[in-house]
Amino acid sequence: MIRSILFSTTTALLLSACSQVAPRGTGDLGVVVERASGSVQIIESTHQTALARVEGLGDLSHASMVFSPDQRYAYVFGRDGGLSRIDLLERRLDRRIIQGGNSIGGAISQDGKLIAVSNYVPGGVKVFDAATLQQVADIPATPLADGSKRSRVVGLVDAPGRRFVFSLFDTGEIWSADFSQGHTPRIERYKDIGQQPYDALVTPDGRYYMAGLFGEDGMAQLDLWHPERGVRRVLGHYGRGEEKLPVYKMPHLEGWALAADQAFVPAVGHHQVLVMDPRTWQQTATIAVAGQPVFVTARPDGRQLWVNFAYPDNDRVQVIDTETHALVADLRPGPAVLHMEFTARGDQLWLSARDGDQVQVWDPYSLKRLGSLPASAPSGIFFSSRAQRMGY
Template sequence: MARVACFILCALPVTQAFPDAAQPAAKLYRSYCAECHGADRFGLMGPALLPENLSRLSRNAAAAMIRDGRPTAQMPPFGDVLEPEEIGQLTDYLYTAIPMPQWGEKEIRASRTVHHAPGTLPDEPQFSTDPMNLFIVVEGGDHHVTILDGDKLEPIHRFPSRFALHGGPKFTPDGRYVFFASRDGWISKFDLWNLKLVAEVRAGINTRNAAVSGDGKYLAVANYLPHTLVILDADLNPVKVHIVRDKDGRHTSRVSAVYDAFPRSSFVAALKDVKEVWELSYDPQAPEIPTGMTHDFRYREGAFIPGFLNPRRTDLNDYLDDFFFTQDYDQIMGTSQGGKGQVVHLDGRRSVATLDLPGMPHLGSGITWTWQGRRIMATPNLKEGVVSVIDMQNWKTIKQIGTPGPGFFMRSHENSRYAWVDSMMSREHKDTLTVIDKETLEVAARLTPVPGKTLTHIEFTRDGKYALASLWEDDGAIIVFDASTLKEVKRIPAKKPVGKYNVWNKITRSEGTSH
């Protein structure tokens, strides 16, 4: 049984963990849903399936999703193996309430484990390669992480990770520490200079992603379950646990994404079930406290720290499931699952524009560059084979660039003329990468090195010379391309490499990668 199920179920009576376990719907759930969504419905690789988390989905829509699947979430259709009556029973089961476990500051603090105390490991890299040109390769096939030398393009270390890492690893500004968030709520701190796991804590039960502050002192953890936004210090001690509610206090919400806005010294979070954006400052020296936000300065271990007491709220016209910062971090571009796009001014605390984006863009993987003297943004689409290119001055669509199918990740580099996008959400063309000329906005090439196999998630070396793609299969590989000639250079075996993340590109917030 997966870690999350064991961890929670041991603390719950059997009648709470498996209500009506003998009924047909419960058996159907165990047969078809538990592997991805957890035996307890609290979520694993897939989200929690509880009435509290399904508030935006009608029962009819849920039944249709079970029948037809959801390609954007890698969920297969079950209409061929389940009868309509069984789908109805299963749908009713998902909307049946079960007791919620508690996971607050007490539980978080009790889960914390320290493997190497601060100051006990050397303060310099224990290897000869460039520590800023390392790649962190997350391998979902057997839940491991490989550390890859970006100069020699060879692995230097591999270690087991928590189950189903998600949201991308996040780094401290010096590149020494990397933090991983798993779907079942574990936050792991790894010392890249010493290649050692130093500490872990469980910040939630079903977690979306985590962010590290620009000064490296804090983490914010976005949870689907419970409905909390958790603030940790860099040693993984809990600082503040926010129960996420609307401004009237009547409705709670999952947190769909949280990112660091380092020039603002704040975390910005999108809420899945409330039409608001939250901003929490971590700057104790802020000369003025913005309207709607306060600080509580508490003395701990010789230093004042912000208490993160009250978020600064911005009311929205629609939900935000994901978003992307402008280069100055004053505005965010966001989308909902319905495919509606909006631009939100964080200081003005309002939506200032709508975005003409078909389908459901994956803005968290959008990139920007300068084109004909102005800044533009491009984003792939989870539902349609198109890349949308948008002028960031007037928010008008410049061009829709066709791709073989819906894509998830788009990447480039300051030193590269090309932007790369996958078509991994397409059943027919999941094996193809589209390379776009950033000057002409035309397709320069389409690459299919392994026909029929999923190819996704490009990341560049520090200097932009090579582009690395994930052959997303259990017997997969990191495929290295020359970023100028577009020719394949080598393959590095890997077990379903979900993604790979270059230290330098991440900590310098390269315009060619997600922030």
């Protein structure tokens, strides 16, 4: 009898082990947004394959995401106000809530314990426990003059010291929310920073927060080491003032590049990439490109920039040498290239061709395409290595 029980128990354990997914790490995992179907694909870069599709994520027309510090969970911010947590190892939707009416992005705190979401409707930022998605704080934005609604919030990033920094599009402000003492944040407000800040970035060391201005020339910069100095104007002489070209798609400042001791930023309404000295934040050069740039993405070794464009040039990707500013390649990957993402060590460049229903993998050194994966109207591509980077 004892032998029979031991045999049955051992057999059951072996069968159970065989039925489970083999253990693996998460360092090579990524997520591709399928914007038209409210789904995402979990991908892996080692063998360039798709592992699973996770559905039921709502409106992903402007979706972005962040990752937990252990790189197991992806937090997806949907345009419909949905906040979803995806388990990358179990390849499933772990939790989902509707926290607002129109969300435009989010961030994860430095310690990975808080998730902040920026909202157009209702205007403001809501903050959640990363493990449970229970709300812990609500930060309403400034009401508009007519009292009908609150300002839309954009450019939300994480900053050192368990802080979140964001911009108010309609009222021209930058706010910093400090959660270092608990769930009741200390708010610092900076007014009159410029008209219509549309997006923002934080430098890799977390020192400078920079908001691009759509309503006037220039950018607004807050030194987070010395916030008492207030916000100063950067590139105040440059913008849309000279020739107001139609803007078909707003550039994403999260896709800026810091490489070869230079900062590269997409220009608004111009067929140019701006070059700045990151020590003085003064413009040093201008690089002419094929169209209005959306993302300016640096290869991890800093030698090249990969630039994609708004309509009608969104079938092109141009590669630029950061040392000489010369055009290295003018590629035509396919219709509607929306996003580009390097693997952590730069051996691969993944890009989404929305209207071609595919994700492509390129060798950024030989400039040859390595392969492609089918996807339903893909847009954003996010690798889990973002978990180890500030502002991502």
